[in-house]
Amino acid sequence: MLSAVDLAAIWLTLKLATVTTAILLIVGTPIAWWLAGTRSRFKVLIGALVALPLVLPPSVIGFYLLITLGPHGPVGQLTQWLGWGILPFTFAGLVVASALYSLPFVVQPLQQAFEAIGPRPLEVAATLRASPWDSFFTVVVPLAKPGFITAAILGFAHTVGEFGVVLMIGGNIPEKTRVVSVQIYDHVEALEYAEAHTLAGGMLLFSFLVLLALYSRKGRNAWT
Amino acid sequence: MKTQGSPLLAGLLFAATSMVGHTAEVQVAVAANFTAPMQKIAAEFEKDTGHKALLAFGATGKFYAQIKNGAPFAVFLAADEKTPATLESEGDAVPGSRFTYAIGTLVLWSAKPGFVDDQGAVLKKGEFQHLAIANPKTAPYGAEAIKVLTRLSLLDAIQPKLVTGENISQAYQFIVTGNAELGFVALSQVMFDGKLSSGSAWIVPADLHDPIRQDAVILAKGKDQPAAKALVEYIKGKKATAIIQSYGYNL
Numbered sequence: 001m002l003s004a005v006d007l008a009a010i011w012l013t014l015k016l017a018t019v020t021t022a023i024l025l026i027v028g029t030p031i032a033w034w035l036a037g038t039r040s041r042f043k044v045l046i047g048a049l050v051a052l053p054l055v056l057p058p059s060v061i062g063f064y065l066l067i068t069l070g071p072h073g074p075v076g077q078l079t080q081w082l083g084w085g086i087l088p089f090t091f092a093g094l095v096v097a098s099a100l101y102s103l104p105f106v107v108q109p110l111q112q113a114f115e116a117i118g119p120r121p122l123e124v125a126a127t128l129r130a131s132p133w134d135s136f137f138t139v140v141v142p143l144a145k146p147g148f149i150t151a152a153i154l155g156f157a158h159t160v161g162e163f164g165v166v167l168m169i170g171g172n173i174p175e176k177t178r179v180v181s182v183q184i185y186d187h188v189e190a191l192e193y194a195e196a197h198t199l200a201g202g203m204l205l206f207s208f209l210v211l212l213a214l215y216s217r218k219g220r221n222a223w224t
Numbered sequence: 225m226k227t228q229g230s231p232l233l234a235g236l237l238f239a240a241t242s243m244v245g246h247t248a249e250v251q252v253a254v255a256a257n258f259t260a261p262m263q264k265i266a267a268e269f270e271k272d273t274g275h276k277a278l279l280a281f282g283a284t285g286k287f288y289a290q291i292k293n294g295a296p297f298a299v300f301l302a303a304d305e306k307t308p309a310t311l312e313s314e315g316d317a318v319p320g321s322r323f324t325y326a327i328g329t330l331v332l333w334s335a336k337p338g339f340v341d342d343q344g345a346v347l348k349k350g351e352f353q354h355l356a357i358a359n360p361k362t363a364p365y366g367a368e369a370i371k372v373l374t375r376l377s378l379l380d381a382i383q384p385k386l387v388t389g390e391n392i393s394q395a396y397q398f399i400v401t402g403n404a405e406l407g408f409v410a411l412s413q414v415m416f417d418g419k420l421s422s423g424s425a426w427i428v429p430a431d432l433h434d435p436i437r438q439d440a441v442i443l444a445k446g447k448d449q450p451a452a453k454a455l456v457e458y459i460k461g462k463k464a465t466a467i468i469q470s471y472g473y474n475l
Binding site for chain 2: 088186
C-alpha cells in the first residue's frame with residue numbers, strides 16, 4: 001500500500017515535528033514566561049512578532065528564509081563562516097523554518113497557562129525561600145502542565161501540517177526534505193491519485209484525532 | 225492598426241472597443257520556461273488586437289492534471305509535444321489545432337561567472353553541494369535533465385545533490401539565489417537577444433537528450449472563443465516568432 005518513498009516521507013515528517021516541538025518547548029517557554037509576567041512596553045511588540053506566522057502567508061516566510069539563509073544572506077554568511085554550509089535543502093534548514101512557523105502555536109498556550117497561574121503561588125514559594133528556578137520547576141511547571149501539553153500537541157500538529165515554507169526552501173529531496181505534505185502534492189501533480197489518497201487520508205485521520213484529543217482535554221480543563 | 229499616437233487616444237480607443245464587445249479575455253496555461261517571451265507576446269497581442277491574454281505559468285504535467293479536472297484554460301502552451309497530443313486524443317483539445325511554437329534548449333547554468341565551463345566538465349568534477357532541476361515527474365525540462373545525467377553516466381553520483389523545483393522557474397530561483405550552485409534550466413531563462421544575461425552556462429549538446437519540441441493547442445474550453453483562435457494565430461505570426469527567437473528558442 002505505502003511505497004518506500006511514502007514511508008520515508010512519513011518517517012521524516014514525524015522526525016521533523018518531534019525535533020521542532022522539542023526545540024520550541026525549550027525556546028518558547030522563556031518567551032512565554034516573559035510575555036506573561038512583564039510590564040515592559042516591548043510586551044506588545046514581542047507578542048505581535050511572535051504571532052506573525054499566524055497571519056503571514058507561507059510564501060512570504062519561505063521567500064525571506066530562502067534569501068536570509070542563502071549564501072548571500074546574513075544567516076547564510078554566518079552558517080558558512082561556521083563551516084556548516086547553507087541551511088536550505090537540509091533537514092536542519094527545515095527545523096529552523098518549522099520552528100519559526102510554529103512558534104505562536106507553542107508560545108501562546110504557554111503564555112495563557114502562565115497568566116492563569118498569576119504571581120500569587122510564586123510569591124508564596126518565595127516566602128518559603130524557594131529560589132526562582134526552584135519555584136519555576138516545582139510550582140509553575142506542574143501548574144502549567146496542561147498548557148505544556150496543549151503547546152506540544154499544537155506545535156507538533158502544525159509542523160506536520162506545514163507545506164508552503166517547506167516547498168519553497170526544501171528542494172524536495174527524498175529522506176531529507178520531502179515531507180508528507182510535499183509528497184502528496186507530488187502525487188497529485190503527477191495524477192497518482194491512488195497514492196495521494198492513501199497519504200492524504202492518513203493525514204486527515206491523524207489531524208482529526210489530534211484535534212479530538214485536544215478538544216476532549218479542553219472539555220475537561222477549559223482552555224489550559 | 226497603428227500603435228503610434230497619444231496614449232490617451234489609444235486608451236480611449238481601447239476602452240471603446242472593449243465596450244462594444246469586440247475584444248475578449250482568453251485564459252492561457254503557459255509552460256514555466258516560456259514565461260518571459262509569453263509576457264512580451266501577450267502585451268503585443270493586447271496592443272494589436274485588444275484581446276487580453278490572462279497567463280498562468282507552471283509545470284506542464286501540473287497543467288495536464290488541472291485541465292483534466294476542468295480548469296478553465298482556452299489555450300495551452302506546453303513544454304513538450306506529448307502532453308498536448310494526449311489531451312487531443314482524450315478529447316480535451318480541439319483536433320488539428322496543435323502546432324510547435326518553439327524548440328527549447330537545455331542549459332547547465334550557474335549564477336556565478338566562470339563556474340560552469342563550456343564543456344560541462346564541472347558535472348564530472350562534482351565540486352558543488354546542490355544541483356537544481358525541475359521536477360522530472362511533471363516538468364519536461366526536468367525529465368530531459370535526468371536523461372542528460374543518465375547519458376553522461378553521472379546520475380548515481382549526482383543524485384544525492386539534486387534539489388527539485390516544483391517547475392523550471394523554481395529551479396532557476398534556487399540557482400539565482402545561490403542556494404544551488406548550478407542547475408539545468410531552459411536557455412530562454414538565462415538568455416536574451418543572443419547573449420547570456422548573467423553567470424556562466426553550458427549549452428547541453430542536442431545528442432545528450434531528446435529535442436524539446438514545445439507544442440501549443442486550443443483546448444476544448446476555447447473551442448468557441450474567437451480570442452483563443454486569434455492568440456494562436458498571433459503566436460504563429462512574424463512579431464511573436466521574432467520574440468520567441470530572441471530568447472534562444474529554435475523554430
